[in-house]
Amino acid sequence: MAIVHHEVSSMEADSPTLAEKVAFLSRPTAYAQHVGDVDRRETHMSWVFLAGDKVFKLKKPVRFPYLDFSTLNRREVACRSELSLNRRLAPDVYLDVVALVVSPHGLSIGGPGVVVDWLVAMRRLDEYWTLERAILESRVKARQIDGLVETLQGFYRHANRVQVSPAAQLRDWQQSLAYNRRVLLDPRFALPFGLVRRIDRALSDYLAGRGDALAERARRHRIIDGHGDLRPEHIWLNDTVRIIDCLEFNAQLRAVDYFDEIAYLSLECERLGAAWIGDYITRGVSRALHDAPPPDLFLFYRCHRAMLRARLAIAHLFEPDVRTPEKWPRRARAYLNIAARDAARLDGLLRTR
Numbered sequence: 001m002a003i004v005h006h007e008v009s010s011m012e013a014d015s016p017t018l019a020e021k022v023a024f025l026s027r028p029t030a031y032a033q034h035v036g037d038v039d040r041r042e043t044h045m046s047w048v049f050l051a052g053d054k055v056f057k058l059k060k061p062v063r064f065p066y067l068d069f070s071t072l073n074r075r076e077v078a079c080r081s082e083l084s085l086n087r088r089l090a091p092d093v094y095l096d097v098v099a100l101v102v103s104p105h106g107l108s109i110g111g112p113g114v115v116v117d118w119l120v121a122m123r124r125l126d127e128y129w130t131l132e133r134a135i136l137e138s139r140v141k142a143r144q145i146d147g148l149v150e151t152l153q154g155f156y157r158h159a160n161r162v163q164v165s166p167a168a169q170l171r172d173w174q175q176s177l178a179y180n181r182r183v184l185l186d187p188r189f190a191l192p193f194g195l196v197r198r199i200d201r202a203l204s205d206y207l208a209g210r211g212d213a214l215a216e217r218a219r220r221h222r223i224i225d226g227h228g229d230l231r232p233e234h235i236w237l238n239d240t241v242r243i244i245d246c247l248e249f250n251a252q253l254r255a256v257d258y259f260d261e262i263a264y265l266s267l268e269c270e271r272l273g274a275a276w277i278g279d280y281i282t283r284g285v286s287r288a289l290h291d292a293p294p295p296d297l298f299l300f301y302r303c304h305r306a307m308l309r310a311r312l313a314i315a316h317l318f319e320p321d322v323r324t325p326e327k328w329p330r331r332a333r334a335y336l337n338i339a340a341r342d343a344a345r346l347d348g349l350l351r352t353r
Helices: 018-025 072-086 131-136 142-158 166-184 193-219 258-271 275-289 295-318 327-351
Strands: 039-042 046-051 054-059 062-064 094-103 106-109 114-123 223-225 235-237 241-243 255-257
Touching: 018 046, 018 054, 018 106, 018 114, 054 072, 054 094, 072 094, 072 114, 131 235, 142 235, 142 241, 142 258, 142 275, 166 193, 166 295, 193 295, 193 327, 255 258, 258 275, 258 295, 258 327, 295 327
Parallel strands: none
Antiparallel strands: 039 046, 046 054, 054 114, 094 106, 094 114, 223 255, 235 241
């Protein structure tokens, strides 16, 4: 289970609290430029402030098994990594890392004083142009997806390759399946036990019988330092394709077969009601890279991603202060339904081999 730790180092003990920082950054007067109301949004690990034509992101002082933002230094490193890594796919969006300081006059963004936190400064984008919004409003055009395919194939062609041994890769997959299984079968969540078992069995059978396909992808150098969280809400399709919010905090989570990322995007497009987009992107990237995974491997990737997303959704109920608790069981079941369809198809392919 993902356990949240809020930690404060001794150097930070006398600093403003997180609540005081959030309150300050929520005020229009905090910003050098003239802004109207500040739109404040909370995520699992950050506070995001939309102020005028800029966005400022403040990382929470949290520690999970997969990230550690518990100290000022760690948050600075994470902010600088976020700036650098996201400039790969959105170079004109990620502007700078700026200090949040405190002086006798109070908190300020930059200026003289003691640094008490760090902010990622970004250019604000119009959410009308996200792929997610376009799908929900039924206005996606094929030419826009062509632009996305062009961007993705260029990124994958030049991304750094990650060396992974087949044995380590198989162990990581087994651990991931076991973690998903443990959370999704927790009786406190009342998820359909038989459905979870069927999906998990199909994935486990694939690893046992077709682990060589995963190893072959590693041997052919198809494991890259990717985006890590390729979802329609992170993709902008206006004048230039921009993709934001990569997983800057954990290189291991970004080390993926690029078709695992495409499978993830395919899954999310289907969940939003536009399965054709995932199919279109998969075909386009395959043609551009002269590469295509076996159909059963792509199904394995999709099915695993659906189980992972179901687990992440339902795990929100473990948080101390759950926002919108009614949302997460519905979301988890939606992912499980897609995973069940993929698992049935995967079973069928395995039986014909």
